[in-house]
Amino acid sequence: MELSFGLLGFLIVFPLIVAALLLVVRQEAPRRIIVIAAAIVIAVASIALVLGNLGASTTLFALQSEAIDFVCTGISVAIAAVIIGFAVRYKNLWAGLLAAVQIVGTLVLEFVFAHEIEVPYGLYFDSLSLLMTFIIGVVGSGICVYALGYMEDFQAHEPEGAADRRPLFFALMFVFLSAMYVIVFSNNMEWMFTGWEVTTVCSFLLIGYTRTDEAIANAFRQIIMNLAGGIGFLAALYSCALTVGTFSFFEFLAIGVNSPAVVTLAVTALAFAGITKAAQMPFQTWLLGAMVAPTPTSALLHSSTMVKAGVFMLVKLAPVLSVAPAPAIMVMLVGGVTFALCSFMAISQSNAKRVLAYSTIANLGLITMCAGVGSPEAVWAACFLILFHAIAKSLLFLCVGTAEHHIGSRDIEDMDLLFDRMPRLARFMMLGIMAMFIAPFGMLMAKWATLVSFVDARQVALILILAFGSAATFMFWAKWLGKLAGIAGSPENVEGTVKPTEWAALLLMACLLVLACVFLPVISAAVVEPYIFTTYGALGQDISGDNLWLASLCTVVVVAVLFAGVNGRQKSRRVNVYLAGISRDNDSRSFQNALSGTAEASVRNWYMEAIFGESRIAPVGVVFNSLIMVVAFVVAFVVTPIVF
Amino acid sequence: MSLISTLIGTLLFALIAPAVGCLLAGLDRIVSARMQGRVGPPLLQPYYDVRKLFEKERASVNSVERVYVATALLFALLAGGIFFSGGNLLLCVFVITLSSLFFIMAAYSTRSPYAEVGAARETLQVMAYEPMVLLLAVGFYLAAGTFDVGDVLALDAPVITTIWLVFLGLLFILTIKLRKSPFDLSMSHHAHQEIVRGMTTEMSGPTLGLVEIMHWCENVLFLGWIGMFFVWGNPLSIILAVAVVLAVYFLEIWIDNNFARVKWQLMLKSAWAVALAAGGVNIAFLAFL
Numbered sequence: 001m002e003l004s005f006g007l008l009g010f011l012i013v014f015p016l017i018v019a020a021l022l023l024v025v026r027q028e029a030p031r032r033i034i035v036i037a038a039a040i041v042i043a044v045a046s047i048a049l050v051l052g053n054l055g056a057s058t059t060l061f062a063l064q065s066e067a068i069d070f071v072c073t074g075i076s077v078a079i080a081a082v083i084i085g086f087a088v089r090y091k092n093l094w095a096g097l098l099a100a101v102q103i104v105g106t107l108v109l110e111f112v113f114a115h116e117i118e119v120p121y122g123l124y125f126d127s128l129s130l131l132m133t134f135i136i137g138v139v140g141s142g143i144c145v146y147a148l149g150y151m152e153d154f155q156a157h158e159p160e161g162a163a164d165r166r167p168l169f170f171a172l173m174f175v176f177l178s179a180m181y182v183i184v185f186s187n188n189m190e191w192m193f194t195g196w197e198v199t200t201v202c203s204f205l206l207i208g209y210t211r212t213d214e215a216i217a218n219a220f221r222q223i224i225m226n227l228a229g230g231i232g233f234l235a236a237l238y239s240c241a242l243t244v245g246t247f248s249f250f251e252f253l254a255i256g257v258n259s260p261a262v263v264t265l266a267v268t269a270l271a272f273a274g275i276t277k278a279a280q281m282p283f284q285t286w287l288l289g290a291m292v293a294p295t296p297t298s299a300l301l302h303s304s305t306m307v308k309a310g311v312f313m314l315v316k317l318a319p320v321l322s323v324a325p326a327p328a329i330m331v332m333l334v335g336g337v338t339f340a341l342c343s344f345m346a347i348s349q350s351n352a353k354r355v356l357a358y359s360t361i362a363n364l365g366l367i368t369m370c371a372g373v374g375s376p377e378a379v380w381a382a383c384f385l386i387l388f389h390a391i392a393k394s395l396l397f398l399c400v401g402t403a404e405h406h407i408g409s410r411d412i413e414d415m416d417l418l419f420d421r422m423p424r425l426a427r428f429m430m431l432g433i434m435a436m437f438i439a440p441f442g443m444l445m446a447k448w449a450t451l452v453s454f455v456d457a458r459q460v461a462l463i464l465i466l467a468f469g470s471a472a473t474f475m476f477w478a479k480w481l482g483k484l485a486g487i488a489g490s491p492e493n494v495e496g497t498v499k500p501t502e503w504a505a506l507l508l509m510a511c512l513l514v515l516a517c518v519f520l521p522v523i524s525a526a527v528v529e530p531y532i533f534t535t536y537g538a539l540g541q542d543i544s545g546d547n548l549w550l551a552s553l554c555t556v557v558v559v560a561v562l563f564a565g566v567n568g569r570q571k572s573r574r575v576n577v578y579l580a581g582i583s584r585d586n587d588s589r590s591f592q593n594a595l596s597g598t599a600e601a602s603v604r605n606w607y608m609e610a611i612f613g614e615s616r617i618a619p620v621g622v623v624f625n626s627l628i629m630v631v632a633f634v635v636a637f638v639v640t641p642i643v644f
Numbered sequence: 645m646s647l648i649s650t651l652i653g654t655l656l657f658a659l660i661a662p663a664v665g666c667l668l669a670g671l672d673r674i675v676s677a678r679m680q681g682r683v684g685p686p687l688l689q690p691y692y693d694v695r696k697l698f699e700k701e702r703a704s705v706n707s708v709e710r711v712y713v714a715t716a717l718l719f720a721l722l723a724g725g726i727f728f729s730g731g732n733l734l735l736c737v738f739v740i741t742l743s744s745l746f747f748i749m750a751a752y753s754t755r756s757p758y759a760e761v762g763a764a765r766e767t768l769q770v771m772a773y774e775p776m777v778l779l780l781a782v783g784f785y786l787a788a789g790t791f792d793v794g795d796v797l798a799l800d801a802p803v804i805t806t807i808w809l810v811f812l813g814l815l816f817i818l819t820i821k822l823r824k825s826p827f828d829l830s831m832s833h834h835a836h837q838e839i840v841r842g843m844t845t846e847m848s849g850p851t852l853g854l855v856e857i858m859h860w861c862e863n864v865l866f867l868g869w870i871g872m873f874f875v876w877g878n879p880l881s882i883i884l885a886v887a888v889v890l891a892v893y894f895l896e897i898w899i900d901n902n903f904a905r906v907k908w909q910l911m912l913k914s915a916w917a918v919a920l921a922a923g924g925v926n927i928a929f930l931a932f933l
């Protein structure tokens with residue numbers, strides 16, 4: 001236990017030290033050494049913590065310190081002050097206003113309400129925290145390594161004389177990791193709140209990295225929405241202080257399960273905070289806007305940090321949600337509507353990063369639905385959705401980022417012939433895509449468990465949402481996959497200049513993905529089931545072991561086909577593609593037409609704007625979900641008794 | 645169902661399904677011919693056709709198309725094996741979807757504009773029928789209390805008695821799954837309503853032979869889904885199921901010969917509307933009552 005406690009502290013503090021170091025190092029070579037070494041250390045420490053505590057139940061660590069409380073309050077105030085500074089500089093009223101509310105709220109809470117509340121056990125971990133530790137430590141630091149090569153290319157693509165903000169960039173990435181560890185290890189909800197706000201401000205600074213008008217505008221959109229979520233968190237802390245009388249997350253959840261009425265308002269407010277952070281509709285626009293940032297930022301936000309903090313919070317709340325109807329219905333419906341509508345809207349997008357963003361939001365919606373249902377089976381599914389989504393999505397973002405630098409576009413239509421031009425990258429991308437939506441990969445196995453848990457909970461609306469949303473998911477991934485699968489012959493291979501650090505990160509994600517899919521039953525037994533058991537006192541798992549292993553077997557076959565099967569030399573006679581004329585060039589699909597001229601055939605994917613366009617669908621979700629949340633808060637206010 | 649029985653089932657399915665599917669295809673051609681006032685070919689004509697395909701020269705536009713088609717066939721066989729060994733219906737659904745995906749990739753990989761149009765339409769077809777297929781599995785689970793197909797043999801009454809609405813929904817999308825007109829958008833065997841040959845434009849010789857065999861196996865599997873509705877504890881119910889399957893197959897041939905291909909908008913909207921009405925209502929009924 002001593003060792004685990006030490007590792008916990010190390011994982012929180014070490015990235016901060018690295019960040020401070022990176023802030024002052026301005027040369028590329030030492031930065032590379034520091035980032036790679038730090039990433040390895042963090043990954044090893046995370047894995048050590050996970051492996052050392054396999055099957056662990058909730059483990060609390062006695063840690064109570066006025067000093068840490070004050071430091072946390074100080075950080076929260078400092079964050080708000082930074083935001084107010086930016087708000088004044090860029091004349092953004094709302095951001096300034098919300099930050100001011102937060103300063104006042106934090107100070108009043110700390111000095112008026114909270115100073116009598118003591119949390120003897122400041123830190124904890126359980127198997128869910130360990131799962132998150134693995135994601136943050138391995139996937140997160142993998143992305144940091146990838147960023148080395150990417151940012152070198154990125155800086156080279158910048159106009160002459162552009163400011164080099166890379167020291168700040170890399171420092172922020174590591175601060176982000178530290179803040180995530182604070183969120184998943186803090187039992188003291190005030191500390192957790194500080195970590196929560198740090199992730200908000202870090203993503204604000206990362207999104208605004210390029211300081212273009214668009215970046216600034218999107219950064220402010222992000223900060224406004226997440227500050228609103230932060231105020232929700234703060235409201236939950238007030239409600240805790242007034243009605244529950246503790247800031248211990250563990251106790252809070254235990255009380256909530258036994259007497260849900262007492263915590264209804266706090267849970268609703270925390271769920272609201274989780275929903276904003278997880279970019280559920282109506283807050284989906286901040287994550288869509290976040291793609292103006294350099295790709296490693298998107299990868300980090302989408303896969304291992306930020307949005308995962310949101311769903312982590314919701315999954316932690318799941319046991320309470322299963323007995324508190326008002327917030328549960330809010331969470332289920334918001335997640336469900338988001339899942340279906342964002343899957344639909346993804347069909348109409350041709351920008352690869354935007355497709356990925358919609359898919360992220362949709363999958364977070366799915367996790368949110370599971371949390372809302374709150375049964376052991378649903379939480380089992382949610383845990384696996386978090387894991388597989390983190391790995392597959394980071395793989396995809398890294399692929400798209402690298403492709404963008406080498407083919408000069410992030411449009412899916414321009415990825416024609418990627419299989420020839422960047423053969424290895426295209427295969428990684430295809431693996432990532434398949435892992436997102438098709439059996440036998442883990443994501444779909446988790447979706448399967450989700451479906452069964454919805455049926456067992458008799459949630460007919462959610463079943464329908466899942467059925468139609470999944471169908472749309474097939475459409476937008478399959479057409480992208482098809483674009484990548486095209487093979488013509490011998491276009492120039494442009495893969496040679498991809499940086500080694502990028503390959504290393506891509507290979508890491510691909511290996512993690514395949515291993516996690518193949519050994520899903522093992523991960524279930526070692527990490528996910530212990531969490532379910534300690535939380536619910538019962539095991540809940542819908543898919544029999546035999547079927548899971550059958551899926552593992554299929555995974556091996558699919559991966560073998562993708563990486564070995566399609567590499568063979570062509571044994572059959574090679575013929576030209578039929579083009580209603582004499583073919584002239586297979587690469588450009590040109591042929592001799594009836595007038596002996598050269599005609600080119602071009603094919604575009606389907607986007608079905610008239611049915612699945614954003615302008616048609618987005619307003620429906622925004623209005624519906626906003627109404628749901630308003631109603632849920634009204635009910636929560638009525639239900640929760642206020643004790644003074 | 646254990647791993648071993650599934651693998652044995654797959655092996656048996658791989659041996660039997662092509663034979664049954666081939667006979668069904670022969671039957672289809674004879675019945676279609678009679679509907680059109682012709683005599684039609686011999687019953688084994690599909691077999692002669694495929695045998696001839698395997699004797700042809702191997703020529704293709706790239707090296708991967710055949711690999712993808714073979715993978716698609718492999719997973720179609722596995723899906724059939726899972727189903728007929730009494731395994732999990734949802735898993736069967738997912739594996740057959742995987743098979744469809746590999747077939748779609750095979751078509752895309754050729755970069756023929758005609759095949760790409762077919763592949764895009766096939767993707768759309770999957771999107772059109774997938775909700776109803778998932779709701780079929782859910783309905784089956786609610787009616788039978790299990791996803792395991794084998795457990796129908798222990799039921800007191802066939803599931804059709806409780807999920808007949810789902811059955812009607814399945815009938816509707818079965819036309820899409822069997823690629824029969826009016827829903828044969830991705831590849832049609834009616835020459836008059838096809839752009840070249842849709843997905844299989846660039847597939848020839850043995851590769852096309854594999855596609856045909858896969859199509860036979862898929863037909864057997866989908867008709868198995870139909871039969872599943874009519875089987876219960878009584879052993880004689882198998883005969884009833886076979887009779888119903890033949891009747892449904894006849895119905896599909898009749899539809900195929902009497903309706904012209906529709907536009908994709910109508911297919912998507914009607915399939916989703918049917919899924920929502922038939923699947924949704926039936927499942928809501930079972931879940932709440």
